[in-house]
Amino acid sequence: MVLPEALNELRKTLRKGQQTMADWQGGELAVSAVPGAGKSTGMAVAAAIAIANFNLHRQKQLVIVTFTRSAVSNIRKKVSEHLKNLRLPQSAFTVSTLHSLAYTIASNHRELSGFGAGETIIVSESQKQRLIRNATNLWVKENPKLYDLLLEGRSFDGEDTERLRRQTVLRTDVLPSLAREAIATAKSSELTPEDLRQAESPDGGTILEIAAGLYETYERLLRQEGAIDYDDMILGALRVLKNDSIRKYWQERVFAVFEDEAQDSSPLQTDLLEILALTPYSSLPEGDGEKSFLLPSPSGRGVGGEGIKNLMRVGDPNQAINSTFTTADPRFFNEFCDRCQLNSQLSTLDQAGRSTVNVMRAANYVLYWVNHSEYAKLEKPFRQQRIHPVDVDDPQANANPEPIGKGVEIYLPNTVDDIEHEIELIGLRIKQLHEQDPKLSMAILVRQHNQGRFVAEALAWLTKEHDIKIYDVEQSDRRSRVPMDMLAILQFMERPHSPDNLKSALEVLKDRLKISSQQDLNALASNPEKFLYPTLLDPALTPLAQDAQSKCKALLRAKIELPLYNLIPFIAFTLYDDEAGLLATADKLGDRLNQQLVGNYSMQTVITELKEIVESENFEAVEDENLEGRYMTAGQLTIISLHKAKGLDWDVVFMPFLHKRICPGEAYIPESVKFLGDFGLPEVARAQIRAIVHHERIPNPEEAWKQCSYLKQAEEFRLLYVGMTRAKKLLWLSAAQSAPFSWNTLENRTENAPICPAITELAKKFPEFISW
Numbered sequence: 001m002v003l004p005e006a007l008n009e010l011r012k013t014l015r016k017g018q019q020t021m022a023d024w025q026g027g028e029l030a031v032s033a034v035p036g037a038g039k040s041t042g043m044a045v046a047a048a049i050a051i052a053n054f055n056l057h058r059q060k061q062l063v064i065v066t067f068t069r070s071a072v073s074n075i076r077k078k079v080s081e082h083l084k085n086l087r088l089p090q091s092a093f094t095v096s097t098l099h100s101l102a103y104t105i106a107s108n109h110r111e112l113s114g115f116g117a118g119e120t121i122i123v124s125e126s127q128k129q130r131l132i133r134n135a136t137n138l139w140v141k142e143n144p145k146l147y148d149l150l151l152e153g154r155s156f157d158g159e160d161t162e163r164l165r166r167q168t169v170l171r172t173d174v175l176p177s178l179a180r181e182a183i184a185t186a187k188s189s190e191l192t193p194e195d196l197r198q199a200e201s202p203d204g205g206t207i208l209e210i211a212a213g214l215y216e217t218y219e220r221l222l223r224q225e226g227a228i229d230y231d232d233m234i235l236g237a238l239r240v241l242k243n244d245s246i247r248k249y250w251q252e253r254v255f256a257v258f259e260d261e262a263q264d265s266s267p268l269q270t271d272l273l274e275i276l277a278l279t280p281y282s283s284l285p286e287g288d289g290e291k292s293f294l295l296p297s298p299s300g301r302g303v304g305g306e307g308i309k310n311l312m313r314v315g316d317p318n319q320a321i322n323s324t325f326t327t328a329d330p331r332f333f334n335e336f337c338d339r340c341q342l343n344s345q346l347s348t349l350d351q352a353g354r355s356t357v358n359v360m361r362a363a364n365y366v367l368y369w370v371n372h373s374e375y376a377k378l379e380k381p382f383r384q385q386r387i388h389p390v391d392v393d394d395p396q397a398n399a400n401p402e403p404i405g406k407g408v409e410i411y412l413p414n415t416v417d418d419i420e421h422e423i424e425l426i427g428l429r430i431k432q433l434h435e436q437d438p439k440l441s442m443a444i445l446v447r448q449h450n451q452g453r454f455v456a457e458a459l460a461w462l463t464k465e466h467d468i469k470i471y472d473v474e475q476s477d478r479r480s481r482v483p484m485d486m487l488a489i490l491q492f493m494e495r496p497h498s499p500d501n502l503k504s505a506l507e508v509l510k511d512r513l514k515i516s517s518q519q520d521l522n523a524l525a526s527n528p529e530k531f532l533y534p535t536l537l538d539p540a541l542t543p544l545a546q547d548a549q550s551k552c553k554a555l556l557r558a559k560i561e562l563p564l565y566n567l568i569p570f571i572a573f574t575l576y577d578d579e580a581g582l583l584a585t586a587d588k589l590g591d592r593l594n595q596q597l598v599g600n601y602s603m604q605t606v607i608t609e610l611k612e613i614v615e616s617e618n619f620e621a622v623e624d625e626n627l628e629g630r631y632m633t634a635g636q637l638t639i640i641s642l643h644k645a646k647g648l649d650w651d652v653v654f655m656p657f658l659h660k661r662i663c664p665g666e667a668y669i670p671e672s673v674k675f676l677g678d679f680g681l682p683e684v685a686r687a688q689i690r691a692i693v694h695h696e697r698i699p700n701p702e703e704a705w706k707q708c709s710y711l712k713q714a715e716e717f718r719l720l721y722v723g724m725t726r727a728k729k730l731l732w733l734s735a736a737q738s739a740p741f742s743w744n745t746l747e748n749r750t751e752n753a754p755i756c757p758a759i760t761e762l763a764k765k766f767p768e769f770i771s772w
């Protein structure tokens with residue numbers, strides 16, 4: 001028995017808003033928190049207090065779920081610490097990601113999960129991509145009529161070159177993306193291929209028919225391999241829980257579910273949690289004392305039967321930044337919040353300990369402006385929620401620190417000429433700040449990989465001349481792609497006349513900035529013979545294509561001239577400059593292949609071995625539980641993508657390159673796919689399936705395309721907001737006058753590139769932040 005005083009002491013370590021979590025008395029509770037509100041801290045204390053209040057133990061547990069593995073270990077550590085201090089059993093709670101919770105349930109009852117009898121193989125992301133490629137090829141073979149319809153597109157003059165180009169675009173680009181979107185959206189919403197076929201679509205259902213076919217073929221291949229993907233884990237668990245006695249078993253074991261990062265869950269994942277969180281009335285013992293603690297579920301929606309739903313969902317809808325590539329959508333969590341609000345079960349954590357006051361004012365204004373702008377016509381990108389500083393007696397020391405300078409510095413195009421100038425100004429500011437306080441943690445947040453690379457190269461002098469440590473997070477990603485690059489190039493060397501092989505090799509050369517991206521690679525790859533060895537009768541190649549051709553031919557020559565074991569180093573020198581340890585990584589890979597293939601070293605065995613390495617992903621750096629700690633080290637400058645920066649913070653945050661083209665961006669259709677229509681087919685499929693999920697009218701392709709770009713823009717603004725709220729003492733926002741048209745190549749610049757409209761408005765509202 002824990003003394004109430006001890007629990008009260010623990011509760012008092014929380015700020016007011018967080019205390020509403022600790023005061024949870026059962027039933028449903030939504031907690032909508034602003035960035036920096038201390039959600040995880042609040043949840044950990046709330047968990048310990050709930051375990052004490054409800055006498056939880058091994059057979060009646062509190063289940064905590066969150067999104068990433070590092071968040072799991074963070075929360076586990078905190079809860080465990082509190083339980084130790086309160087002398088409560090550690091077995092009273094579990095913390096896991098949603099997927100691993102689902103997998104535990106499903107694999108405990110294999111016969112009902114649909115997983116098959118043998119050992120279950122869980123496909124990784126890269127294995128899934130391979131399956132999708134295979135499914136696409138198979139679908140093309142089995143569906144010649146639909147494929148021809150796509151080849152015809154809007155119009156077709158029957159010319160062979162154009163046909164070959166279209167084939168390459170469809171098979172290597174459009175159809176695999178369509179498959180990916182369709183599978184992600186449909187499967188994670190429990191829609192079957194048949195459901196897609198039966199939906200009433202205004203365009204006659206052709207797009208949904210293709211989506212259904214690809215999805216079906218993918219499923220077939222997955223089953224053939226005896227494998228499951230991440231969506232199957234959730235579906236498997238839900239299938240298992242349809243069984244009355246098994247559901248009862250789990251519901252009795254699980255007293256309540258606390259979910260962190262709830263804005264990132266899909267509806268099906270939420271269903272799973274709701275089922276687990278339910279205690280059926282029939283399971284409550286007569287006159288059980290616990291009964292009096294529990295409030296009836298406010299929703300009464302009763303997933304999985306009537307009962308009491310003990311479910312706390314904590315999240316920030318304004319930090320939902322995964323909705324354009326998963327089925328998560330902030331609207332689901334928003335709806336949950338609204339529903340709970342009707343029953344006075346919504347708690348809003350709007351005080352935040354992290355940033356200096358001006359950073360909060362800037363983030364609040366951006367949110368307000370976007371929600372009242374043309375970008376909010378269809379649906380508001382943000383939940384209206386202001387971030388407030390903490391009270392003076394807050395338990396967190398120095399929760400809202402003093403600013404450095406004004407706390408926010410905005411650099412507009414009239415002071416910054418071009419991106420080189422912009423990064424030079426940033427470098428000088430970093431040097432100055434580091435001299436003033438060598439312990440400051442700093443980060444530069446970028447939206448695209450190529451920006452990160454540009455920044456890392458341009459600021460290398462800070463390390464050389466001033467010993468400032470730079471940690472480029474994307475670098476390790478680049479290293480993990482080395483085996484894939486090698487595989488693509490070797491496959492091309494082995495069979496250069498395959499359009500697919502040539503296309504993959506060209507893609508690698510483009511990604512490594514060795515050939516220009518300002519050309520249609522599909523056109524080059526569609527007829528390898530003509531591209532590599534044109535006759536005098538063939539039309540002349542453009543200068544950009546000639547450059548690509550000479551790089552490809554050099555690779556083919558090397559295959560003839562060099563001993564096989566020299567090919568890996570040769571390819572490495574072709575692809576990589578001596579940056580980011582890529583050459584060293586390629587060396588390591590070469591050594592490993594040499595060791596593994598002693599006495600059996602041939603092109604074929606090297607390719608097979610590389611395939612193995614790529615598919616098993618066992619050459620990648622192992623995810624480190626304290627990776628986040630390494631990103632935020634004092635005295636270090638971290639270069640990191642906006643997506644990865646979520647959940648982290650630094651004393652000083654730089655956000656450069658804030659142009660309208662990127663934030664909020666606009667829907668863009670490459671010339672090469674316009675034969676299909678003025679829209680992206682994968683995005684349209686996704687929007688149509690989404691409409692089925694939401695029981696809405698299915699949009700026609702043009703409407704669907706508009707919706708997609710709207711959703712994407714809303715998400716870009718949320719990314720901007722996530723970025724801004726990472727700063728503790730100083731936030732730097734900038735955009736140069738001249739910027740690259742596309743970051744794939746820095747050569748083509750747009751003069752007077754329009755800047756992100758939210759930043760223009762921010763500068764108008766707070767002219768005192770404008771710096772030069």
Ligand SMILES: Nc1ncnc2c1ncn2[C@@H]1O[C@H](COP(=O)(O)OP(=O)(O)OP(=O)(O)O)[C@@H](O)[C@H]1O
Pocket residue numbers: 013014015018033034035036037038039040041042316353395396397646647648
């Ligand atoms: N009541 C508190 N007392 C002392 N420190 C606190 C308190 N609440 C939060 N903090 C500190 O504030 C920081 C952020 O807390 P936490 O990680 O819980 O925030 P979060 O809301 O999950 O963050 P995010 O903005 O990324 O969503 C942590 O360093 C934590 O220790």
